[in-house]
Amino acid sequence: MAEQGDGVGSSATAGSVRGRVSPSVLAGAVLAAGFAILTVTTLDFPEASRGYPLVVLGVGSVLFACVAVQNRKAAPSEAVDEHGSGRDPRVAGFLVIWVLYPVALIAIGFIVSTAVALSASLLLLRVKRPLVWVVGVVPVTFLVFALLQVVLNIALPQTPLDRSVADFLYGLRG
Amino acid sequence: MDSALLDGLLLALQPINLLAAVVGVLLGVVFGAIPGLTATLGVALLVPVTFVLEPATGMIMLTGVYAGAIYAGAITAILLRIPGTPASIPTTWDGYPLTQQGKPRLALGSAALASGIGGLVSGIALLTLSPLLAGLALSFGAVEYVALVLFGLIVVVFLLEGSLLHSCAGVLVGVGLGLVGLDPAQGFARYSFGQFELTAGLGVVPVLIGAFCITEAVRLARTSRTTYRPGGSVSMTPGRRVPSLRELRSNGWNLTRSSAIGVGLGILPAVGPETTPFISYAAARRFSKRKDLYGKGSLEGLMAAESSNNANVGGSLIPTLALGIPGSAVAAVFLGALTLQGLRPGPLLFVEQPVLVYAIFSGFMLVNLFMLIGGILFVRQFAVVLRLPHAALATAVAFFSVIGAFAIGSNIFNVWVMFGAGVLTALLLAARIPLAPVVLGLILGPLLETNLVRALAASQGDWTVFLQRPISLTILLVALCVVVFVCVGRVRRRLADPQKVTEPAPH
Numbered sequence: 001m002a003e004q005g006d007g008v009g010s011s012a013t014a015g016s017v018r019g020r021v022s023p024s025v026l027a028g029a030v031l032a033a034g035f036a037i038l039t040v041t042t043l044d045f046p047e048a049s050r051g052y053p054l055v056v057l058g059v060g061s062v063l064f065a066c067v068a069v070q071n072r073k074a075a076p077s078e079a080v081d082e083h084g085s086g087r088d089p090r091v092a093g094f095l096v097i098w099v100l101y102p103v104a105l106i107a108i109g110f111i112v113s114t115a116v117a118l119s120a121s122l123l124l125l126r127v128k129r130p131l132v133w134v135v136g137v138v139p140v141t142f143l144v145f146a147l148l149q150v151v152l153n154i155a156l157p158q159t160p161l162d163r164s165v166a167d168f169l170y171g172l173r174g
Numbered sequence: 175m176d177s178a179l180l181d182g183l184l185l186a187l188q189p190i191n192l193l194a195a196v197v198g199v200l201l202g203v204v205f206g207a208i209p210g211l212t213a214t215l216g217v218a219l220l221v222p223v224t225f226v227l228e229p230a231t232g233m234i235m236l237t238g239v240y241a242g243a244i245y246a247g248a249i250t251a252i253l254l255r256i257p258g259t260p261a262s263i264p265t266t267w268d269g270y271p272l273t274q275q276g277k278p279r280l281a282l283g284s285a286a287l288a289s290g291i292g293g294l295v296s297g298i299a300l301l302t303l304s305p306l307l308a309g310l311a312l313s314f315g316a317v318e319y320v321a322l323v324l325f326g327l328i329v330v331v332f333l334l335e336g337s338l339l340h341s342c343a344g345v346l347v348g349v350g351l352g353l354v355g356l357d358p359a360q361g362f363a364r365y366s367f368g369q370f371e372l373t374a375g376l377g378v379v380p381v382l383i384g385a386f387c388i389t390e391a392v393r394l395a396r397t398s399r400t401t402y403r404p405g406g407s408v409s410m411t412p413g414r415r416v417p418s419l420r421e422l423r424s425n426g427w428n429l430t431r432s433s434a435i436g437v438g439l440g441i442l443p444a445v446g447p448e449t450t451p452f453i454s455y456a457a458a459r460r461f462s463k464r465k466d467l468y469g470k471g472s473l474e475g476l477m478a479a480e481s482s483n484n485a486n487v488g489g490s491l492i493p494t495l496a497l498g499i500p501g502s503a504v505a506a507v508f509l510g511a512l513t514l515q516g517l518r519p520g521p522l523l524f525v526e527q528p529v530l531v532y533a534i535f536s537g538f539m540l541v542n543l544f545m546l547i548g549g550i551l552f553v554r555q556f557a558v559v560l561r562l563p564h565a566a567l568a569t570a571v572a573f574f575s576v577i578g579a580f581a582i583g584s585n586i587f588n589v590w591v592m593f594g595a596g597v598l599t600a601l602l603l604a605a606r607i608p609l610a611p612v613v614l615g616l617i618l619g620p621l622l623e624t625n626l627v628r629a630l631a632a633s634q635g636d637w638t639v640f641l642q643r644p645i646s647l648t649i650l651l652v653a654l655c656v657v658v659f660v661c662v663g664r665v666r667r668r669l670a671d672p673q674k675v676t677e678p679a680p681h
Contacts, residue, residue: 027604031343035350038365045364049357052623053364056353060346067343067605074606094395098388098572102580102589118569125398125565133566148577152226155584 028068035061093124109159110149115141182532185230186540191533194231195541198238199548205239206246207258208562210394213243213447214386214504215571221379221511222578229515230530234537236511240504241293241487241541244447245549248285248480253278260448261486264455264479271471279553283415284473285480286549287422288429292481293542295433296440296488300495301535304524307496311521316628317639321646323622325653326443326499330614332660333442335449337606344607347598348615349622351376358624371587376595378510378616380579380588384595385609386507387575392596394568415550421473428458428474429481436482440489443614446502447486454482488538495519495531499618506613514582 021029039057042050097120104113118137127133142165148154149162150169158166185191198220205216216239224232247262252269265285272281314322327349331341354365355375366372417425432454439450458478459468468475490501491508498520500506512519517527524531579592602612633639640646 023604024606027601031347031601031605031607035346038350041365045357046360046362049360049362049364052626053353056346056349056619060343060350063339063343063346064605066339067607070337070339071606088396090398091392091395094568094572095392098391098576099593101573101576102586105576105580106586114573118573121569121572122565125395125568127398127563127565144577148581152223154226154581 022071024071024074025068028064028071032061032064032068035064090124090126094121097121097124106157109162110145110156111141111162111165112159114144178528179532181529182534183536185529185533186234186536190228191231191234191537192540194227194235195238195537196544198235199242199541199545200238201235202239202242202244203246203249203548206243206262207249208567209250209256209258210390210397210564211243211567211571212259212386212390213240213261214507215390216240216243217504217507217511218379218382218386219571219574219578221382221507221514222581224511225514225582229512229517229527230533230537232511232515233508233530233534234541236508237487237491237534237538238541238544240508241289241484241538241545244483244487245286245289245293245480245545248289249282249553252281252285252476261446261451261483262479263448264451265476267455267469268467268472268475268479271469272473272476275471277471279415280417280473281476282553283550284417284477286546286553287416288432288477288480289484289549290542290546291429292433292436292483292485293487293545294539295430295481296437296485297535297539297542299437300488300491300538301532304492304496304531304535307492308521308524311497312525314521314645315643316625316632317643318645318649319625320622320629321640321649321653322497322499323618323625325649326493326614326618327611327622328653329656330443330611332657334608334610336608340605340607341611343605344602344609344611345615347602347607348612348617349619351381351612351616352619352623355620358620359627369587371585375620376591377582377588379507379514379582380591381595381616382507382510382613383575383579384592385599385613387571387578388592388596389599389603391568391572391575392600394564394571398563398565398568417473417477425474425477428461428478431457431461432478432482433485436485437489437492439482440486440501441492443493443499443501446490446504446610447483450486451479451483454478484542491538495523495534496521498621500614503610503613506617509617 035057039054039061042054042057045053097117101113101117104117107113115137118141119134122133122137123130145156145162145165146169149156149166156162186195201220202213202216205211206213217236220236220239224236227235243259244261247258247260248265248269250256250258251262251265252273255266255270257263257266269281269285272278311318327345331338331345334341352375354372356362356373357364363373435454435457436447436450439453440447455475455478458474459465462468462472462474464472464474486502487504490505493499493501494505494509498509498518500509509519512523517523517530575592576589579588580586582588599609602609629639630637640650
């Protein structure tokens, strides 16, 4: 994987900035806690099934505790969020769209849910010439549906609209 | 073997497989040319598509994506001094100066030629070394596999630059993810939380899509506002497209050495195409008679970097196919694709499916040939992909990630696994844990546990069996040598420069 060194430093206050815990320390601590909890759960496993997970998870919890400590000693300046979007509501909105998309996929079928999700995502991210892109989403959705459902035979969730389109496409295919 | 080789070649030459090779290369060029998209992302996104294709067709397409993406990073590296993929960082050092000298076509053509040659050399290595390695591995038992897996995990921890602690922790995350599912010893369902789907374990492909694709979609969404735009249009001043015969002859040894470095390092886990070009560039400079040109538009340096990163592609497929142990993160995704097809990567694949194996090898050679020709003739057209806005890319990557995860078994559960993996990856990146060890731990963890259980059952709990078997002992001793070598190197560097602190590699 590409290396991106963060520089050199060993400031005593490296891991925290003005009383705030840095994300790298917090993440390490969360992972350590997660591993520790999972380690404890292995005690409920049958004895013959306990050894390997106990070792893996136990060592993992210790290592992540050390990771949190090492991150605290690392360079004082965490990577600056040059895009200034650490808490960008549009990024949150983008995530919400795509997490809800599978739910909508099952509920309202592929064509409608995909067209809505693609349009919403493009508009939210403020693509230039949004009208062109949103209008373009419609044929793209049908094209992707044809590719996945008819050409590649992937069983997609379907409503009557999807079924009608699929029947039409199968008819064209002959 | 001869008939399997011929049958495999004929299978690869079928029109559908030739089309798959071309499509794969084109898609790979898209992923490689656009900064921010990577070969791993491209291969991971397309794995679900291969699920519905014939195995040979799907695998050939994936090799096309892999090879095309690694090559295409050179396009923006040369034209804009922005590496399209991490593997093209050294390409910027001499590629961009050549563009500034009014020789973009020569730089791009040389990169395509070198990439193609590196890829073809690695294809020959793949064709010759894989069967030998697979033949050797047929005599491996559970004991040898435990040693081999441990070797792979140790190599990925110790050869990856950055903090050993962070790499070790990453491996344990991957191995920990492999604990989900039925215990190989007792059949006890671990961490299934009452979900039937989890008794079979976490699907490798949805996890990889979540780790590499969804996180990239979010990153692209974050940068959609401050999208980098290439300054003005990309101009291609007229000029020759390829090096002259004299230049090629003078680079013969350079290309051979760089390709050999790429193949050799590709066989090792963790030393992927991102690391290899730095080493081959340094080697080329060391042996060069024109060191003064390096960093100022040296064709030699450019070709050294490009031939080695594409040679690494074939090299990384050697242990992937012959042993079932991936030689890079992308190869790990490739391995996931094979598993999805119901195939067992490893020596038995050569016994049970020899025609398929040789079709993949032949397809890989064809892919590199198409890439070489396409890179020389159509690079101006390839550069068009640079105009795609990040907002559209983010949307497309998110969409295909969700649909890709869903398409595996038409199961919505895999989509949630994918999102869960995305959240975990975000945590790991925040904690500065590199992803390569996580991926290898995920792939190799179940292999380790299964073979460990078998080995200890056969030896009745005697752990010294790993030291009693000669192959196992040899592998473990080699691993120990790697550990000692790396540790000594780190201590020497620290003593030479006490101010430098080893920082964790974030990705």
